[in-house]
Amino acid sequence: MTSTIERGAATAAVPRRAPVKKAPTPKAPGGRRRGPAGLLGTTNGRKAVMAVSGAVLVLFLIGHMVGNLKIFLGAGAFNDYAAWLRTVGEPALPGRTLLTVTEVLLVAAVLLHMWSAVALARRASAARPVRYAARPRRRAGGYVARTMRYGGVIILLFVVWHLLDLTFGAVNPKGAAATPYDRMVAGFDPSRWWVTAFYVLAVAMVGLHLRHGLWSAFQTLGLVRGRARRTLSAVAAASAAVLVLGFVAVPVAVMIGVVK
Amino acid sequence: MNLTLKVWRQNGPDDRGRMVTYRVEDVSPDMSFLEMLDVLNERLILDGDDPIAFDHDCREGICGMCGMVINGVAHGEQRATTTCQLHMRHFADGATITIEPWRAAPFPVVKDLVVDRGAFDRIIQAGGFISVPAGSAPDAHSIPVKKEDADDAFDAATCIGCGACVAACPNGSASLFTAAKITHLGLLPQGQPERDARAVAMIEQMDAEGFGGCTNTGECTAVCPKGISLDTISRMNRDYLKAVK
Amino acid sequence: MKYTIGEPIRDGKAPGGPIEDRWDRRRFSARLVNPANKRKLTVIVVGTGLAGGSAAATLGELGYRVKSFCYQDSPRRAHSIAAQGGINAAKNYRGDGDSIHRLFYDTVKGGDFRARESNVHRLAQVSVNIIDQAVAQGVPFAREYGGLLDTRSFGGAQVSRTFYARGQTGQQLLLGAYQALERQIAAGTVEMHTRHEMLDLVVSGGRARGVIVRDLVSGEIETHLADAVVLATGGYGNVFFLSTNAKGCNTTAIWRAHRRGAYFGNPCYTQIHPTCIPVSGEYQSKLTLMSESLRNDGRVWVPVRAGDERAPGDIPEDERDYYLERLYPAFGNLVPRDIASRAAKNVCDEGRGVGPGGLGVYLDFADAIGRLGRAAVEKKYGNLFEMYERITGEDPYSRPMRIYPAVHYTMGGLWVDYDLQSTIPGLFVIGEANFSDHGANRLGASALMQGLADGYFVLPTTIGDYLADGPFGAVDQADVAEALGEVTGRIGRLLSVDGTRTADSYHRELGGLMWDLCGMERTEEGLRKALERIPELREEFWANVKVPGGEEGLNQALERAGRVADFFDLAELMCLDALHRTESCGGHFRAESQTEDGEALRDDANFAYVAAWEHGGDAGPVLHKEALDYEYVTMTQRSYK
Ligand SMILES: Cc1cc2nc3c(=O)[nH]c(=O)nc-3n(C[C@H](O)[C@H](O)[C@H](O)COP(=O)(O)OP(=O)(O)OC[C@H]3O[C@@H](n4cnc5c(N)ncnc54)[C@H](O)[C@@H]3O)c2cc1C
Ligand code: HEM
Ligand code: HEM
């Protein structure tokens, strides 16, 4: 075997040098921090927070989808449902109790979810400051897993728009005063096809997020073992698909005129 | 066969490093990957060049010393195989092969393809053991272990500490390595007394070393030469949550 | 090479009396060190394999200040990690008639009556505690469905006493010791120095007081001082270049100690393992062992006819020679290693070998697969089969494996007394690095046993007796300076030659020479030739080697060159030892001394001794003989027929 050499023929991205900092020799275990402080302080704890907050969001999405599908029962049913959401429990409870509780929960979940996502993403980029020169070939085929971070951001942007559109009516043609049904029909009018397109895209993103997120949450909480992993992965894929179809059905139905 | 190698050369921790291209000719398909580098190194020495530094020892896939990222895959394309067990018959004649060190901040480059994996030892120091001073053990048959548990513990215990999992993980996480030890010891009756403390201590040390968190991307298990399963991570997570609850 | 005969030596530390009580009596007579004093005593342990790892951890547990060294990047990577087959212990869990006495007997006989009775008996006694210790540490030994430990048979024994963890027993045992060591590091009793190579021993005031090491990352030369030094640096099989040892295995640590006064015991006793993957080409850097446990179920054969080129599957049953079963009906495929190796060599010499160059025999699992099913075979040996497939590209499930003997283990090493202390006071040697308890041939699964016995149980007791006299006060700086000067001088010399050949190429040549002339079969003529050639080659090496780079920073070529330089000196002593021992025994087969049917023929009248060589400088080595007396076993012609 012989060899010839070319110096510096290819140059990879010059690494930012990682600080050579050695962690101290650990103390033998015992007398460690316990409870939530310890929990939120570790990567594993943060992951658990992400899983639990994600689960809250998933439950909301399921309810939300079911509610949305009521639109196929007609304007009356849908508006009644929207009103019910605001009046349920009255007079024992003040108005909007359910909605407020949901909203508070959702905001908390989103904040925690985002906080842990950002914290973990920052750690990850600190742990891997240098890229490989050869494009890393993904072996686990985890395309979906890699959409989690930017996918999450797209979803967030969508939700902001979505609230302005259908909750506050700010960007809705009918404005806040109209009935939910009317807002919906106006919002997804065929002339506003780009709104529908945006919704479909966002919902697809949500689908991808859940495709990975659903089984990932189980893994994070330590509930996956052996053959259950396959099953769970299949269930995650199926549930994500159902949610996507359920959500997409409404705007598409409005746009093609099934719901007027 | 003739090959073009693009190898990461870096003189020391403070050097910026660069890729250098080498052409090697008449490589035998029966050579191991490291033997191919040996032959290149012999040549470099005679030419008055600095040979490529890389770690290796047993050359039979068990010591965990070797490891490089070959064409973007830790330990190369062949599954469940360490770099030293990879043979040239798996490469095409005329191919270009890119060779880089493990990349992760807790594994600083020492030189060329050699990195410092001391962080792994410190994770074990934090709790990857069962405390039993020599001479104090009861008769071995006084602790029967269910065969399935023993087998599962064994599967996890085969980790060779090579670090490929970290190198492949997009988050630079050491979860698979840490979980393998937590699972091995946690499945055995002998490991129960320290089980909670072990999970917490090892995970805290993993964080202190600067490894990233796991987001279940599964790249680690795909490159692991011993096929350590993601079940170990699930088990570690559960032990941890149970311990901090 | 000239040598002189010196005073005979005697192991003064082994107590007399009934053999069963000797270890207990020694333990009781060994003085203790009080806990407060232990903290003031520093012990250096070089090596983190089964022997060194377990010793450092245990000494740390006992409260000594321990400094541990290894050349790898982590103690977990010591070569013990590669041991596959298993570890012996006289547990008699099977009730198949095993006992401490039988393990003792098998080991003495297996070693062809060249081991000390007292040591071997102690080894057999302690073997039982090792299994307990390992299990308590969480070593996942193979188990039966009832939850109890499983065992298997190994060469040289008719009972099933080998405990195993699939084909990775060494790995699992080492990880157990490694974890115990890491625990002590965290507890602050052990200070670990990885990527440090010992290059010399500091002897001062007649005692071993420290080591000179090179930090392999920075290149700095450091001195570490202590009250006692323990060498656990493994075997020197790499003198043959091609062996089953890890690439870094070396003789440097023990050779430097030898030059400073430690006697070298039986250097020529090397073990050639019968089941290794044959060499495939000249670039080959090492050989891979296929565990001996494979001989439990695999059958060894070659074609009856020389030069039979047919594929193994096309050779009908009656044209196959299952030569081990034919020659040794009682033990069949399970004869000890030296016998199986030589038998393979003989059939290959007859031209009946298979594979490239006719250097190979078949190890066939067709019967076992037929009898037990493929799944069962896969369960038992899966990882070994996979390893074979990786290396050769052939599938051993459908085609018999090809195997050939390869250098595997060195029974020789630094001479130690019953306390494991060398002839330099304060220098203890454990594991494969000492001349050990295996006599002229080691039985399978006994090295792990010996390493752990030394490290967990024997050394921690006996070293206390020595340390009871400590601390030993300040070390004379002149002695340190002298050792430092020697080390830096050698490094400087290696770097300054700037010749035209690499250290590896010299190593390869030396190895080839040793394999041909001091390998499986040795003759007077060959050994004399080797003794002529080695000094020439060494001279050429020192005049013409090329070591790139400088002394600073990581320089792997420099590390290698230093190791090769020491192999030259050791090789010479090995050949001399082999030449002087005109008998055959165990792994040492002198063609001139064989029985009519080609078995090793011992000469007990003249050679029932340990050859302990003292370094004599220019005057040549001095041979000290330690007579071997047998009270409990009778020396017989070993027979496995
Ligand atoms: C492939 C293979 C399979 C085997 N299978 C079995 C088996 O099934 N059963 C069995 O009983 N035996 C087996 N053996 C033999 C057994 O593994 C060894 O004899 C035993 O493990 C040696 O242990 P040790 O602690 O003495 O040395 P090692 O494990 O070799 O450790 C040597 C240590 O010394 C250090 N070291 C060496 N030189 C220096 C230096 N100059 N400076 C600093 N540090 C140094 C190294 O870093 C290492 O930590 C096998 C051997 C091989 C090669
Ligand atoms: C605000 C925008 C969002 C961001 C930035 C975000 C980000 C992330 C990230 C980075 C993960 C970790 C991925 C992984 O485990 O590999 C994740 C997980 C998850 N997300 Fe989101 N997400 C967002 C919104 C949502 C929403 C709206 C839902 C619910 C509908 C959701 C449900 C989940 C679930 C269930 C998980 C799995 C938790 C786990 O892996 O343990 N996320 N998210
Ligand atoms: C694509 C189909 C969807 C339709 C047709 C739809 C429709 C609606 C409507 C009509 C409302 C107002 C309800 C009311 O105020 O009574 C609403 C609120 C909301 N939607 Fe959607 N939605 C869709 C998808 C989503 C998705 C994918 C998410 C989250 C990722 C989401 C999150 C929310 C939130 C957070 C609210 C506010 C709930 C509250 O005020 O409590 N929606 N949606």
Ligand code: SF4
């Ligand atoms: S888990 Fe696998 S990849 Fe990671 S260190 Fe262990 S053996 Fe290597």
Ligand code: F3S
């Ligand atoms: S690749 Fe990394 S993200 Fe988790 S599953 Fe493996 S550690």
Ligand code: FES
């Ligand atoms: S060199 Fe030991 S695993 Fe590759």
